[in-house]
Amino acid sequence: MKLNRERVFSLCVIAFALAGILLTSNINKAFSLDSADPGPKLFPYICSIALLVCGIGKFITSKAGKASKGLSCHEWKKAGMIIGFSVLYAVLMYLFGYIPSTLIAGAGYVWLMRGKNKIRPVVLVIFTIVITAVIYLVFSLLLGIRMPTGILF
Amino acid sequence: MFAQVMSNFLVPLNWVLVVAGVIVGMIFGAIPGLSATTCMALMLPLSFTMAPEVGIIFLGSIYVGGVSGSLISAILLGIPGQAASIATCFDGYPMAKKEQASRALGVGILSSFIATVLSVLVAMLFCPTLARWAVKLGPWESFSLCFCAIILVVTLSKGNMFNGLIAGFLGMFLSTVGISPIDGALRFTFGNFNLISGLSLLAVMLGVFAMGNLVRDFAKNDMESPDIDTKSIKGLGLPLREYFSHWLLIIKSWLIGLWIGFLPGMGAGLANIVAYSQAKASSKHPEKFGTGCDEGIIASEVSNNAAIGGAIIPMIALGIPGDSPTALLLSGLMVHGIDVGPLLMTTRPALVYCFFAVLLIGAIVTFVVQMGGMRVFPYILKVPSHYLYAAIFLICFAGIWSDTKTLFAIGMMIAFAVLGVVMGDFNLPMSPFILGFILGPMLEKNLRMGLTYTDDGFLPFITRPVSGILLLVAFASLFWPMIRDYRAKKRAEAGKTNEIQAKADAYEAEDD
Structure with a gap:
């Protein structure tokens, strides 16, 4: 039996479902209200078993050579780049607080997603400052939400 | 109660929110790749800080603006902003290319307005009756109803x-993280106190819908801003008498949209295709369809906006969202601690009628803004997407922070963005996932209550008539796609490929 990306994904679903079953078996009942109450394990068990059955079903019905075309390796790299930058933004926010990190992230996102478009540095700087200021003012002043301050400052 | 509802609209700030919500929703609905759903996910954090009535006013305005806004790009670019306007492209874009963009926009805007207002009025009439019936349901029926809704959404997913x-069961499984209902046992928290209250609904929404979609669009280079001809946009489009000469088509398309919108999973995305097919089949001049005729735009835009009223009936009366935008509306209520379900009509009638009122007012505001802003739309669509997308990413981060004020939630949002990309890559539909996540706790609670109330175990779920019928519908609909595919295969073999469906598929608009 040939493996294609659909079948590999099905195997991942099966593995997730098995992990779900295993983890569900470790759930401790807080207390029993009624002898007929099936307890907190029932629903996760149902979901996990249903996922297992669906994973097997998808594995069987995914015909070899007829797998859907997903993102290419290059496209995954681009997706990974944005996700990675988002993680970096979160780390910067933790270290430096909201305003410095957002100034960096605003410019970074535009730069990363510019594609073949040319970016004028002045426009980029104005955009970054304006968007950071607008978001900060809306959330912090208008809605009264205390934005992250960072551990270094 | 009338005075209580109207008092919300005497506050000037609420009017500002309605206009802002409509405009923002319209912009998101108009830009291909974004949608009303994305916009509502982004704006959920803002609504947290508002009173429930004000929050629902804001989200309701976005909903109406977003659904109506998708016609703009469908007509001016030939690209549907959302699946709801796929059929609008068939005649709207050819009409715009014939230097009749004003007429195409005028027909679309008028159709959207009429259909939204009428469908919301119908929803106002039907919701109390349906809710009165629904409160008589026991946990067995409630469980079967939720299950049936999820399965109906699942069966309408494209492909395998x-x-x-x-997607549906994954959503349900993830909803079990945290404290269990009834007995309060801890599940899948791994000793992390951030997980005790479960996975953040907002992290899921922002991650899967907003960030996940944007990351995927960026990866696939679906971010280019096309050129638009603005010369032919002038005036209001067409005489009203000429528009209303299609009254029979308007009624038929409206009824189709209302009914399809009412059924879980069959939202505006399906309604516009069905209504367009019906309009073409019953027209005296079917050959004109696809070349830029009024009937094509009317059928599509009346039906997709009629689906708004149809979709909110089960959402309000039963607490069951039929599609992604209504799921977000419902989650907006849930984060305010409002117990959604049949009792909502009796416990919070002012809130419900406030929602209906904002949908009606939102439709009027949408009409005015769209009619007045015809010349502005092309410039909105020309905003460079890398700036727009960067701004959305930043709003996502601020939004999730405002919900929990923890970096853990930010990490969770990024994780769900990855999940959204993976799900999209393997054609896993978002609607069943989000419906499973939202309805999961309700399903579990009713399941456990149903099993506890009698000694007959699972039997009452099948033997109680309403519950049994709902489960029967759910399981029967699971097998329907197989029969449908078999019949389609047979038809294709006989060379009878559905021309309209083929055309719709060509647009490759994802119905989520």
């Missing part, structure tokens, strides 16, 4: 049916 089922 197991994809929809995996």
